[in-house]
Structure formats: structure tokens, C-alpha cells
Amino acid sequence: MGDLSLKTIKFINAQLLGRKRPTIEVVAEDQTALESSPVSMTFLSTETTEEREQVLADCQDLYESLKNTEVTLLKEFHKKYLDYPFNNALPKQMKALDASQPWILYWIACSLRLMDKTWLGEPVQRKIYAKIFAASLEKGPFCGGMGQDPHLVCTYAAINSLALCDSVDDCWSQINRQAIYDWLLSLKCSNSGFKTGVAVGECDSRSTYCALSVAKMLNILTTELCEGVEGFLLGCQTYEGGFGACPQEDEAHGGYTFCATAGLSILNSLHKCNILRLAEWCSARQTAEEKGFSGRSNKLVDGCYSYWVGAVNSLLEIHGYGSFIDKGALQEYILKCCQSSERPGLRDKPGKSPDYYHTTYVLMGFSLTEHLLEVTKQTEPISVKSTTNGFQLEPVNPVFGLPAEDVTKFIDFMSQLPQVC
Ligand SMILES: CC(C)=CCC/C(C)=C/CC/C(C)=C/COP(=O)(O)OP(=O)(O)O
Ligand SMILES: [Zn+2]
Numbered sequence: 001m002g003d004l005s006l007k008t009i010k011f012i013n014a015q016l017l018g019r020k021r022p023t024i025e026v027v028a029e030d031q032t033a034l035e036s037s038p039v040s041m042t043f044l045s046t047e048t049t050e051e052r053e054q055v056l057a058d059c060q061d062l063y064e065s066l067k068n069t070e071v072t073l074l075k076e077f078h079k080k081y082l083d084y085p086f087n088n089a090l091p092k093q094m095k096a097l098d099a100s101q102p103w104i105l106y107w108i109a110c111s112l113r114l115m116d117k118t119w120l121g122e123p124v125q126r127k128i129y130a131k132i133f134a135a136s137l138e139k140g141p142f143c144g145g146m147g148q149d150p151h152l153v154c155t156y157a158a159i160n161s162l163a164l165c166d167s168v169d170d171c172w173s174q175i176n177r178q179a180i181y182d183w184l185l186s187l188k189c190s191n192s193g194f195k196t197g198v199a200v201g202e203c204d205s206r207s208t209y210c211a212l213s214v215a216k217m218l219n220i221l222t223t224e225l226c227e228g229v230e231g232f233l234l235g236c237q238t239y240e241g242g243f244g245a246c247p248q249e250d251e252a253h254g255g256y257t258f259c260a261t262a263g264l265s266i267l268n269s270l271h272k273c274n275i276l277r278l279a280e281w282c283s284a285r286q287t288a289e290e291k292g293f294s295g296r297s298n299k300l301v302d303g304c305y306s307y308w309v310g311a312v313n314s315l316l317e318i319h320g321y322g323s324f325i326d327k328g329a330l331q332e333y334i335l336k337c338c339q340s341s342e343r344p345g346l347r348d349k350p351g352k353s354p355d356y357y358h359t360t361y362v363l364m365g366f367s368l369t370e371h372l373l374e375v376t377k378q379t380e381p382i383s384v385k386s387t388t389n390g391f392q393l394e395p396v397n398p399v400f401g402l403p404a405e406d407v408t409k410f411i412d413f414m415s416q417l418p419q420v421c
Contacts (some may be wrong), residue, residue: 177220187201218414364396
């Protein structure tokens with residue numbers, strides 16, 4: 001961040017909020033040279049620009065037809081979609097998710113809990129707990145399904161799922177924190193990032209965030225585990241301001257930007273990245289026409305970035321830099337373009353089918369637009385609570401991707417257990 005003062009950032013913030021983004025004008029010193037240049041500038045249409053025309057038309061049709069309609073979240077309707085797998089076998093097109101079982105459980109449990117605290121009842125919590133522990137007999141680290149190797153990203157989803165099972169006695173104390181800690185240490189790479197598995201697995205900002213989140217949630221985040229991680233994550237910021245998967249070599253992307261900035265927040269180091277560029281990048285993700293976010297430059301709007309990018313904006317907000325997005329416009333995209341009264345569940349964009357992944361991240365993104373979050377403990381910049389009244393969803397903790405209250409309760413519980421490291 002260097003020497004940019006908070007005042008300067010707030011000024012730039014006000015400009016961005018006014019949606020007067022700085023434009024770059026290319027002016028040739030010698031105009032005649034430009035005119036006689038043999039290079040002609042033609043804008044070619046690409047597959048993406050053609051697809052965007054369609055998305056734009058679909059969104060505009062919806063905005064037009066719902067112009068005078070007060071649209072709310074169809075919570076009871078979406079609940080039907082989320083309850084379905086607990087009463088029926090999963091549809092066969094979901095067989096490909098066999099290696100992502102903790103993810104499906106996390107998405108469903110989190111969505112239910114966000115819509116109504118009471119909707120994740122004890123019987124369903126018991127099923128989630130049984131399923132997660134059955135696939136990992138050592139009770140951590142966790143894998144995607146029975147007989148598979150432990151995987152960092154699945155362990156993240158498993159811990160987040162278990163954090164939602166607060167009505168199952170002894171569920172939290174059974175988690176094998178010692179085994180998870182030793183395993184996390186063994187995943188550390190020479191560049192200080194974490195890889196997803198001991199034998200094979202990618203090492204990037206996503207897996208590194210998962211390691212930090214799991215360790216923070218379980219209260220096993222030691223100096224040894226954190227050594228060099230800040231530098232690894234800071235190295236993933238690109239010239240655009242967002243973050244990529246790996247240091248010095250990647251395109252900025254919403255998913256990886258979330259992972260890197262949430263990881264830096266856990267390390268209490270977010271202020272060390274280039275905040276100004278990050279804020280500009282966040283603002284640039286939202287289009288005036290569709291009103292939702294894209295995940296990277298020149299790509300299409302997609303409901304899941306309501307969380308991946310929305311959470312980055314919330315992190316900037318709770319760290320005192322302000323907000324750089326139009327929350328009202330994002331709400332409109334979610335309410336009018338990501339849900340339809342024809343099918344329960346939330347979706348990426350008009351024309352796409354709902355799925356559990358998008359249902360969760362669209363709902364979490366919506367929650368972030370509703371609540372003003374504030375830091376609760378000075379020493380813990382990631383412990384947040386909401387100051388807003390009159391909302392449709394519970395507040396979300398933008399670092400862990402869970403309802404704020406569940407995070408606080410789980411971490412408080414873990415901090416009372418004996419140290420394992
Ligand atoms: C905690 C955790 C595991 C976080 C993962 C975050 C992450 C990397 C999300 C990105 C996922 C995604 C659907 C990318 C799509 O790329 P694409 O090229 O299909 O889509 P695009 O056109 O929108 O870029
Ligand atoms: Zn998506």
C-alpha cells in the first residue's frame with residue numbers, strides 16, 4: 001500500500017462509487033502520424049462478445065418485465081431444492097460430484113442456515129456428521145468420498161460443514177486436530193504455499209487459503225505454519241489489482257482474489273497488498289448493464305462472483321477502506337436474474353440451471369449486500385458481526401464463507417481445547 005493515506009483512498013472510493021471509473025485516453029502526439037498509420041483498429045467479435053450480447057438481452061428482458069414488481073428472495077421455494085437430497089437419491093447427473101461430497105453438504109447446510117437458522121435441523125445435521133466422518137475414519141484430514149485420499153480443499157469443506165452441526169453432541173471435539181495439523185505441515189511447499197495432497201496436488205492461492213482457513217477455524221495456526229505464506233499470497237496480485245492462482249504468472253480472477261485476500265486477512269496482512277488497485281479491480285467487475293459481477297476482465301457476468309468478489313469488497317469495507325461496488329444493483333441482478341419462480345435454487349445467469357454451488361454463493365453474496373459488518377474484537381480483525389436490521393438472510397463472515405455467528409461459536413469452542421502444536 002505504500003504511503004497512500006486513508007483519506008486518498010476514501011476520495012478514490014467516492015469516485016468509484018459514483019461509477020466514474022478513471023478512463024485511459026490514448027493521445028498521439030502527432031495526430032497525422034496516427035491517421036496515416038498503416039495499422040487499422042478493428043474490433044473483432046469473439047465467442048465471448050457474442051455470448052455477452054445474449055446475456056445482456058436476457059437480463060434486460062427480465063429487468064423490463066419485472067420493472068414494476070417488488071421481488072424478494074423466494075426462500076421457501078429454494079428450501080425445497082436444498083431439502084431434496086436428504087429425502088431422495090441424488091439425481092444421476094450429479095454422479096460426477098462423487099469426489100466432492102463434503103462440498104455438497106457444505107453448500108446445502110450453509111444455504112439453509114443462511115435463509116433461516118432453524119432450517120438446518122438436528123436430523124439433517126446428524127446425517128451430515130455421519131457422512132463426513134464415515135468417509136474419513138481417522139476423523140481428519142478429510143477426503144471427497146469413501147476410500148479416497150485426504151484432500152485440502154475437501155478438508156476445508158468438511159470443517160465448514162461440521163461447523164454448522166452445532167446440535168450434534170461431541171461432533172466438534174472429535175475432529176482430529178493433531179492429525180490435521182501434522183498433515184497441513186506436510187503439505188507446505190518450498191514457495192511457502194500449500195499443496196492439496198501429499199502425493200499429488202496443485203499448490204496455489206486456493207489451496208493456501210483452505211489451509212489457513214482450516215487452521216484458523218481449528219485454532220492450530222502456528223508461526224511455523226504461517227512462515228512465508230504472506231509473501232506467497234502477496235506475490236499473486238497482478239498488475240490489474242486482482243489476484244491469480246500462483247505468484248508472478250497468472251491472470252487475476254474472482255475466485256483466486258477471494259482466496260488470496262481472505263488468506264491475507266487471516267494473517268492480518270491485507271493492508272500490505274496494493275489496496276488501491278484491488279479496489280479498482282473490484283469496482284471494474286460490476287457492469288452497469290447486467291448489474292452483476294464477472295470473475296475477470298472481458299468475461300461474462302456470473303452469480304457466484306456475488307460472493308467471490310463481494311467478499312473481497314466486504315473485506316476492504318471491514319478493514320476501513322470503504323465499499324467499491326453498487327450493492328443495490330447487485331441485489332437486483334440476484335433477485336431478478338439468478339432466481340426464477342419456475343425452478344427452485346439459484347443460478348449463474350438467465351438460461352442456466354440452478355445448482356448447489358451457485359445457490360450458496362449467490363445467497364452469501366446477497367447477504368453481504370444486506371448487512372453492514374463490523375469487526376468485533378480489536379485483536380481479531382476477522383471476527384465480524386452485523387449492525388443491520390431488516391434483512392432476508394443471516395450475516396456472513398466474508399473470510400470463512402459461513403454465517404458469522406457459526407464461525408464465532410466454532411472458533412470460541414476450538415480455542416478452549418488443549419493446544420496440539
Ligand atoms: C474456497 C475455494 C475452494 C475457492 C475456490 C475459488 C475459485 C478459484 C473459484 C473459481 C471457480 C470457477 C467456477 C472458475 C470458473 O472459471 P471459468 O473460466 O469457467 O469462468 P470465468 O469465465 O467466469 O472466468
Ligand atoms: Zn459461477
